[in-house]
Amino acid sequence: MLSISQGLFYFLSFISVLFALMVILAKNPVHSVIYLIVTFFCISGHYFMLNAQFLGIVNIIVYAGAIMVLFLFVIMFLNLNHETEPKTPILAKIAGAICGGMLLLLVVAIFNDTQLIYAQNPNNQIGLIKNLGLVLFKDYLFPFEIVSILFLAAMVGAVLLAKKDDKTKQSDII
Amino acid sequence: MDFITLIDKSVLIVIIFAVSLVTAMYSTYGERKIAAFFQDRLGPTNAGPWGLLQPLADGGKLFMKEEIIPDQANKALFILGPSIAMLTACMTSAVIPWGKDLYFFDHNIVLQVADVNIGLLYVFGVVSLGVYGALIGGWASNNKFSLMGAIRAASQNISYELAMGLSIISIIMLTGSLSLRDIVEQQAGFNWNIWYQPLAFLIFFVCALAETNRAPFDLPECETELVGGYHTEYSSMKLGFYLFAEYINMFISAAVISALFFGGYNFPFMNSIGLSSNAIALLGVGFFFIKILFFIFLFMWVRWTIPRFRYDQLMKLGWEILIPLSIVNIIITGLVILIKEGSLF
Amino acid sequence: MNTIQYKFNPSYLEDSEPLKTKLSGLKSQEMIINLGPQHPSTHGVLRLEVVTDGEIVKDVIPHLGYLHRCFEKHAETLPFNQIIPYVDRMDYVAAMNSEHAFAMGVEKMLGISEQIPKRVEYIRVLVAELNRLASHFVAIGSYGVDIGAFTPFLWMMRDREHIQRLLEWVCGARMLYNYIWIGGLFYDLPLGFEEQCEQFSTYLKPKLKESENLLINNKIFINRTANVGVLPLDLAINYGVTGPMIRASGLKYDIRKTDAYSVYPEIDFSIPIGKGEMGKTGDCWDRTYVRMQECFESIKIIDKCIEMLKKEHKRNKDFDPQALVPKKIRPQAMDFYIRAENPKGELGFFFRTDGKSDIPVRCKARSCCFSNLSVLSTISKDIYIADLIAIIGSFDFVMGEVDR
Numbered sequence: 001m002l003s004i005s006q007g008l009f010y011f012l013s014f015i016s017v018l019f020a021l022m023v024i025l026a027k028n029p030v031h032s033v034i035y036l037i038v039t040f041f042c043i044s045g046h047y048f049m050l051n052a053q054f055l056g057i058v059n060i061i062v063y064a065g066a067i068m069v070l071f072l073f074v075i076m077f078l079n080l081n082h083e084t085e086p087k088t089p090i091l092a093k094i095a096g097a098i099c100g101g102m103l104l105l106l107v108v109a110i111f112n113d114t115q116l117i118y119a120q121n122p123n124n125q126i127g128l129i130k131n132l133g134l135v136l137f138k139d140y141l142f143p144f145e146i147v148s149i150l151f152l153a154a155m156v157g158a159v160l161l162a163k164k165d166d167k168t169k170q171s172d173i174i
Numbered sequence: 175m176d177f178i179t180l181i182d183k184s185v186l187i188v189i190i191f192a193v194s195l196v197t198a199m200y201s202t203y204g205e206r207k208i209a210a211f212f213q214d215r216l217g218p219t220n221a222g223p224w225g226l227l228q229p230l231a232d233g234g235k236l237f238m239k240e241e242i243i244p245d246q247a248n249k250a251l252f253i254l255g256p257s258i259a260m261l262t263a264c265m266t267s268a269v270i271p272w273g274k275d276l277y278f279f280d281h282n283i284v285l286q287v288a289d290v291n292i293g294l295l296y297v298f299g300v301v302s303l304g305v306y307g308a309l310i311g312g313w314a315s316n317n318k319f320s321l322m323g324a325i326r327a328a329s330q331n332i333s334y335e336l337a338m339g340l341s342i343i344s345i346i347m348l349t350g351s352l353s354l355r356d357i358v359e360q361q362a363g364f365n366w367n368i369w370y371q372p373l374a375f376l377i378f379f380v381c382a383l384a385e386t387n388r389a390p391f392d393l394p395e396c397e398t399e400l401v402g403g404y405h406t407e408y409s410s411m412k413l414g415f416y417l418f419a420e421y422i423n424m425f426i427s428a429a430v431i432s433a434l435f436f437g438g439y440n441f442p443f444m445n446s447i448g449l450s451s452n453a454i455a456l457l458g459v460g461f462f463f464i465k466i467l468f469f470i471f472l473f474m475w476v477r478w479t480i481p482r483f484r485y486d487q488l489m490k491l492g493w494e495i496l497i498p499l500s501i502v503n504i505i506i507t508g509l510v511i512l513i514k515e516g517s518l519f
Numbered sequence: 520m521n522t523i524q525y526k527f528n529p530s531y532l533e534d535s536e537p538l539k540t541k542l543s544g545l546k547s548q549e550m551i552i553n554l555g556p557q558h559p560s561t562h563g564v565l566r567l568e569v570v571t572d573g574e575i576v577k578d579v580i581p582h583l584g585y586l587h588r589c590f591e592k593h594a595e596t597l598p599f600n601q602i603i604p605y606v607d608r609m610d611y612v613a614a615m616n617s618e619h620a621f622a623m624g625v626e627k628m629l630g631i632s633e634q635i636p637k638r639v640e641y642i643r644v645l646v647a648e649l650n651r652l653a654s655h656f657v658a659i660g661s662y663g664v665d666i667g668a669f670t671p672f673l674w675m676m677r678d679r680e681h682i683q684r685l686l687e688w689v690c691g692a693r694m695l696y697n698y699i700w701i702g703g704l705f706y707d708l709p710l711g712f713e714e715q716c717e718q719f720s721t722y723l724k725p726k727l728k729e730s731e732n733l734l735i736n737n738k739i740f741i742n743r744t745a746n747v748g749v750l751p752l753d754l755a756i757n758y759g760v761t762g763p764m765i766r767a768s769g770l771k772y773d774i775r776k777t778d779a780y781s782v783y784p785e786i787d788f789s790i791p792i793g794k795g796e797m798g799k800t801g802d803c804w805d806r807t808y809v810r811m812q813e814c815f816e817s818i819k820i821i822d823k824c825i826e827m828l829k830k831e832h833k834r835n836k837d838f839d840p841q842a843l844v845p846k847k848i849r850p851q852a853m854d855f856y857i858r859a860e861n862p863k864g865e866l867g868f869f870f871r872t873d874g875k876s877d878i879p880v881r882c883k884a885r886s887c888c889f890s891n892l893s894v895l896s897t898i899s900k901d902i903y904i905a906d907l908i909a910i911i912g913s914f915d916f917v918m919g920e921v922d923r
């Protein structure tokens with residue numbers, strides 16, 4: 001007899017794997033994005049079950065709430081219809097199958113050789129926002145700041161890339 | 175979780191659900207009456223006394239309308255859009271503390287569905303999902319106006335979420351908790367956050383207007399440019415869902431604003447008037463609703479007074495004014511807290 | 520199944536709504552948006568073919584003719600006095616002004632314009648100015664809606680309602696009056712009209728100020744309209760733009776002054792022009808501002824008219840406004856052009872008569888809205904879609920007059 005949390009775990013895992021598969025298998029890219037959002041929700045569910053509420057909700061806010069919106073945004077613009085989809089030649093399909101098979105082989109080989117290490121006496125309060133904050137801002141302050149600088153650099157780069165070097169200045173339009 | 179608590183919670187959920195629906199329903203009536211008041215008109219008068227049955231008549235009309243799904247629309251997503259809008263609108267109320275605990279027959283009733291320690295983040299999470307309703311519905315309609323409305327909705331919501339989140343951080347710094355109940359409890363009596371954080375309130379209020387797509391930020395559905403924005407192609411109750419979700423969102427935003435800045439269910443002299451704790455709790459619920467209704471009125475007041483922003487002005491306001499202001503607010507709050515603690519120098 | 524089956528086919532769209540722009544000529548990021556003919560802010564049935572790059576408008580092509588009702592052809596089959604109701608239906612928000620222009624033209628052709636009693640002329644100017652107010656109210660109010668402010672619109676409509684009641688009292692109709700006849704008027708003013716009018720003008724002044732503060736001086740409104748849709752004066756002249764639009768561009772040009780027709784030379788009023796207070800001269804804000812100031816000027820004219828009607832040209836029993844109405848309207852063979860200042864610009868009528876019948880051989884209307892609208896695609900390049908709506912609204916055209 002499964003306990004409630006075990007049952008939930010299997011249920012969530014089943015759904016997340018199912019929808020992850022649907023992401024790949026869906027023909028319509030917009031559908032894929034929506035399946036991916038559902039997958040994120042399942043993953044957040046896993047976080048909640050691990051008592052990492054902060055991570056779970058941030059996963060929803062950042063990934064489902066912001067990043068996937070932008071994904072959807074871009075895909076909507078692209079207007080990927082069946083008619084405009086380029087036909088893949090058979091050779092490319094065969095090449096893809098071989099590559100994919102090799103990747104699978106590699107993964108299986110890796111998993112075969114690795115020893116899974118389980119954390120001893122994990123702190124089940126670590127996912128709470130207070131503890132996480134303490135860990136981030138006390139123990140790992142330097143890496144944290146480095147990561148934020150990295151993000152800042154990425155942001156500046158994105159802004160630079162997105163800026164059009166049109167002859168019409170923005171100020172003329174506004 | 176014992177059985178009685180389960181019943182408590184279920185009853186509470188049903189009540190909150192019903193209350194938010196009824197409030198949203200009568201917000202439409204209030205909107206019409208308030209608009210009429212501003213515009214020297216009478217507003218609805220015919221359906222029932224003072225037109226009080228007008229929302230029911232409207233709802234009935236929406237149900238009777240023909241369901242039209244455009245031929246070229248993506249049918250599944252077309253239906254999913256308004257459903258998501260409605261779902262996310264109804265989800266937020268779970269973490270809002272509606273009142274102090276009630277004690278009946280040795281039994282403690284908590285007037286909050288879920289007191290999670292990330293309550294505020296939960297609100298943001300759900301709000302950030304709300305945009306999918308507009309985005310998916312607008313795209314699935316296969317209409318250029320809808321698509322533009324959807325795009326505007328998405329970019330507007332993402333931009334204003336940032337400022338909204340940043341404006342709240344100063345409140346979190348003051349309270350040291352993300353639980354809405356803790357935040358409300360700390361504002362006991364007249365010790366409201368608005369006295370400490372007026373700027374944060376202003377930013378939050380503006381962002382709340384933008385998040386609920388209310389004028390002057392109603393660009394996603396602005397009828398003079400985009401016909402109906404993302405719900406151009408919708409009819410019948412699917413349209414009703416979108417419109418209704420907007421009113422529920424308004425109700426919830428008003429509740430969140432009152433809880434964060436105006437003491438939620440706290441009211442002045444609540445501990446010195448010498449009433450029993452149950453009476454104070456019930457009075458508190460009443461005061462909370464008065465505050466909520468006031469903010470709903472404020473939303474409408476703004477809508478019927480000022481014109482609409484242009485898209486680039488909206489983005490400018492969000493990114494170039496509100497976000498820097500809220501960051502400044504955070505810094506000032508941090509400095510003041512440090513000075514108070516005496517740990518700055 | 521009792522459902523309507525409609526299978527979409529791209530060619531249907533091409534047939535029903537032909538495009539000037541070639542789809543193949545578009546860049547990959549551009550798309551065509553069909554604004555209208557059923558669109559909330561095209562003020563009727565104007566259809567705009569808009570080439571956009573996201574939110575930015577690259578090109579605008581107006582398509583006209585959805586409200587074409589063959590005014591000119593009708594006019595060529597009817598006697599002059601029977602054309603007046605058709606004239607009403609051209610610019611249906613300012614019918615009195617069009618009637619005034621038309622009647623004046625025919626009277627000049629007949630050579631009776633000097634004999635028209637002053638009381639008739641003052642009544643004509645009074646009702647025409649009332650109608651000008653009503654027209655400007657529609658323009659300003661609906662412009663508010665275009666910008667997103669709904670309340671000023673209903674305030675304006677409330678005040679317009681008073682005007683419509685007054686005019687209904689005068690002639691029995693609320694919009695399409697057929698009140699100004701060739702050689703006179705349908706009736707004299709009803710008893711007590713002057714007093715009512717006076718009351719209205721005292722009521723209106725503070726209300727108008729209030730509306731001005733709510734809409735035109737609003738910060739968001741200024742942000743939305745200043746420096747948007749700037750129409751330089753030379754461009755305006757080249758396109759034959761008239762009325763409040765050219766005055767907003769800075770030219771003091773008002774046919775009421777330049778032609779000095781009717782009793783306008785006896786009345787003291789000024790011509791407001793756009794000075795570019797909030798941005799460049801000739802932007803959308805200036806156009807709205809000029810309309811608002813013209814409302815105040817119109818009130819001045821109305822006050823003066825009432826004063827004259829009460830003092831110098833009093834009502835008396837023997838006065839018959841139909842006394843001079845000719846039985847047979849048969850002008851001599853000639854080509855004749857008459858123009859007058861309508862709320863929207865210069866409305867002109869060209870007549871060609873053969874001297875043998877009372878039906879004009881040719882009657883061409885020079886529509887002010889049509890000329891004003893023609894400048895649209897020139898000044899709306901590289902703007903936002905919201906600006907396009909703001910520009911359309913600031914033109915204040917009535918499709919009934921554009922298509923005729």
